[in-house]
Amino acid sequence: MTDTKAAAAASRAAAPIDLDALRAKYRQERDRRMRGDGIRQFVELVGDYRGYIEDPDANDAEPRAPLDDDVSVLIVGGGWSGMVAAVRLMQSGVSDLRLIDNGRDFGGTWYWNRYPGVQCDIESYIYMPLLEETDYVPREKYAFGDEIRTHAERVGRKFGLYERTLFETQLQALTWDEDLSRWRVRTNRGDSFTTRHVVMACGSLNRPKLPGIPGILDFKGTSFHTSRWDYEYSGGDTTGNLHKLADKRIALIGTGASGIQVAPLIAESCEHLYVVQRTPVAVAPRGNRPTDPDWVRSLQPGWQEERRSNFQKLVSGVPQPEDLVDDAWTEIMKILGAIAFRVAQEGEKTQAERDLEMELADAERMETLRRRVEDQVKDPAVAETLKPWYRFFCKRPTFNDRYLPMFNRPNVSLLDTGGQGVERITADGLVIGGKEYPVDCIIFATGFEVGTEYTRRAEIEIFGRGGLSLADHWAEDYQTLHGVTAHGFPNLFFMGPAQGPGDVNFLYPADLQARYVARILARALGEGAEVVEPTEEAVQAYVAHFREVALDNIEFYRECTPSYYNNEGDPSKYKGFLSQRYGGGFAQYRKMVLDWLDEGMPGLAFTTRE
Numbered sequence: 001m002t003d004t005k006a007a008a009a010a011s012r013a014a015a016p017i018d019l020d021a022l023r024a025k026y027r028q029e030r031d032r033r034m035r036g037d038g039i040r041q042f043v044e045l046v047g048d049y050r051g052y053i054e055d056p057d058a059n060d061a062e063p064r065a066p067l068d069d070d071v072s073v074l075i076v077g078g079g080w081s082g083m084v085a086a087v088r089l090m091q092s093g094v095s096d097l098r099l100i101d102n103g104r105d106f107g108g109t110w111y112w113n114r115y116p117g118v119q120c121d122i123e124s125y126i127y128m129p130l131l132e133e134t135d136y137v138p139r140e141k142y143a144f145g146d147e148i149r150t151h152a153e154r155v156g157r158k159f160g161l162y163e164r165t166l167f168e169t170q171l172q173a174l175t176w177d178e179d180l181s182r183w184r185v186r187t188n189r190g191d192s193f194t195t196r197h198v199v200m201a202c203g204s205l206n207r208p209k210l211p212g213i214p215g216i217l218d219f220k221g222t223s224f225h226t227s228r229w230d231y232e233y234s235g236g237d238t239t240g241n242l243h244k245l246a247d248k249r250i251a252l253i254g255t256g257a258s259g260i261q262v263a264p265l266i267a268e269s270c271e272h273l274y275v276v277q278r279t280p281v282a283v284a285p286r287g288n289r290p291t292d293p294d295w296v297r298s299l300q301p302g303w304q305e306e307r308r309s310n311f312q313k314l315v316s317g318v319p320q321p322e323d324l325v326d327d328a329w330t331e332i333m334k335i336l337g338a339i340a341f342r343v344a345q346e347g348e349k350t351q352a353e354r355d356l357e358m359e360l361a362d363a364e365r366m367e368t369l370r371r372r373v374e375d376q377v378k379d380p381a382v383a384e385t386l387k388p389w390y391r392f393f394c395k396r397p398t399f400n401d402r403y404l405p406m407f408n409r410p411n412v413s414l415l416d417t418g419g420q421g422v423e424r425i426t427a428d429g430l431v432i433g434g435k436e437y438p439v440d441c442i443i444f445a446t447g448f449e450v451g452t453e454y455t456r457r458a459e460i461e462i463f464g465r466g467g468l469s470l471a472d473h474w475a476e477d478y479q480t481l482h483g484v485t486a487h488g489f490p491n492l493f494f495m496g497p498a499q500g501p502g503d504v505n506f507l508y509p510a511d512l513q514a515r516y517v518a519r520i521l522a523r524a525l526g527e528g529a530e531v532v533e534p535t536e537e538a539v540q541a542y543v544a545h546f547r548e549v550a551l552d553n554i555e556f557y558r559e560c561t562p563s564y565y566n567n568e569g570d571p572s573k574y575k576g577f578l579s580q581r582y583g584g585g586f587a588q589y590r591k592m593v594l595d596w597l598d599e600g601m602p603g604l605a606f607t608t609r610e
């Protein structure tokens with residue numbers, strides 16, 4: 001940086017924050033984006049939209065005879081939650097299990113999201129499960145999708161999961177058979193088998209969605225969703241070199257975590273890239289680096305659990321003597337989390353003082369990110385348009401070092417929609433602000449369904465005791481014990497989707513839930529119990545507790561620009577991504593369920609038929 005630039009940066013940094021002005025600006029930006037239809041603005045990918053959800057790599061599924069046998073445990077989903085559940089079950093002595101997945105291989109999220117540049121924004125050493133068990137250390141601090149998928153395949157081979165898995169098979173219905181005390185399973189491959197237990201591990205951001213822009217189906221060019229990338233069309237691979245795009249004009253709709261990862265790789269290869277922005281996103285530094293071999297040599301057994309736990313505590317604001325991960329997540333959470341934690345522990349400040357302190361720390365953080373845009377984007381008008389105006393936790397934070405400088409390329413245009421989104425799609429392109437932009441391809445980086453019914457996202461029907469439909473049972477709100485079991489749905493276990501623990505690192509709580517389910521099933525199978533089911537009272541007590549400890553963040557999210565975090569601008573206690581996480585925090589949830597397991601699982605009935 002030159003002296004003048006450094007001096008300018010220092011004076012900008014020192015400028016005091018006018019909170020009233022900032023609040024007014026945030027509110028103004030939010031109001032521009034508010035719309036009456038909330039999550040209904042998105043299109044469910046059924047009927048004519050079905051092509052957007054189909055696997056671009058699928059050939060005709062290999063023929064196989066339909067199954068009509070019986071297994072002890074069926075795990076629905078071959079992503080990380082399902083795989084970790086399978087491994088923990090096998091380690092607990094439950095090995096008669098079967099997995100089912102509609103992809104062609106393991107990986108779940110990482111199987112489907114194969115777009116160029118796909119990368120995990122949680123440190124690989126804490127995100128990728130079972131590293132010590134497989135004697136593997138990722139190549140970089142932040143792993144790209146290919147490495148994560150290859151690791152899923154490694155885990156599949158190491159633990160014998162391939163021979164237990166039905167790929168390219170979509171579960172269609174689960175029906176509880178009272179006489180058999182088993183679930184009847186029906187799939188799209190004609191299978192009709194039974195299973196004693198079912199573990200649902202379908203993920204939480206599994207079902208892609210499109211915005212309901214008029215005319216999507218009229219477009220005559222190529223169009224797909226980032227989670228179904230068409231390499232036939234683009235050429236190249238996840239590392240880029242998308243050579244078939246050389247003479248193509250591409251519109252990328254959406255600038256969330258996926259959009260900002262893929263955009264720079266498209267820009268490098270295509271004739272012209274239009275980045276269609278509805279809300280500018282906050283982009284923090286990534287700072288990836290190769291794994292240090294000396295560090296790997298220094299690792300002691302138990303290192304991954306220690307590192308995961310250290311990260312989890314820091315991002316919850318629990319001070320630690322050391323920050324093992326030491327990245328953008330822990331940097332911000334050490335500040336914001338520490339304020340919350342210190343006050344919660346010591347009661348030294350009023351709620352209002354604490355809120356103000358948080359707001360100021362938040363404002364400083366966002367100001368730093370807005371300055372980052374100015375520093376990286378040469379055209380001041382473009383830089384201004386890319387600045388995010390909302391509080392840090394209104395939207396999922398993103399991390400990238402290539403996205404902002406990409407706007408200095410001559411073949412990239414930012415099409416800002418003033419918070420309104422694309423007006424219309426025509427046969428030849430898209431219309432924004434009354435102007436048509438002809439393009440050859442439209443790529444939707446528009447995210448995944450959140451807040452719709454669980455069974456819709458999992459695309460299955462579940463009927464429990466007396467034909468009770470799970471969709472009806474959970475129509476108002478989830479009703480679970482610890483987010484894992486539900487009364488009326490015996491022998492059914494959920495990895496997610498709600499009322500369980502949340503964490504920045506999704507897979508840490510998933511492993512806890514996997515161990516929890518493994519403890520229950522090991523006991524059930526050991527005791528010969530045929531039915532495991534929480535009592536109605538246990539569920540009601542847990543739901544009441546869940547609501548009591550729920551974070552009171554509705555007012556915060558009401559002030560936020562719409563996103564899936566706040567149910568697209570319509571936050572309520574039970575809707576929206578974050579309100580379905582256990583408000584007491586991961587540590588409290590963990591202690592509660594481990595104590596409960598040790599106390600003999602009160603409220604969970606284990607029944608053996610005479």
Ligand code: N01
Nearest residue numbers: 119120121211254255256257258278279396421422446447
């Ligand atoms: O989806 P999103 P995503 N016209 O919902 C825009 C995880 N993830 O796939 O902000 C124009 O975040 C919408 O605009 P707005 C991670 O949890 C993780 O990027 O609503 N634009 C937004 O920009 C993440 O949060 C990694 O105004 C429209 C975008 O589409 C989650 O997946 C990597 C529009 C949707 O953003 C989803 O991320 C990638 C319209 N009509 C993803 N409608 C990791 O690294 C919507 N948009 C771990």
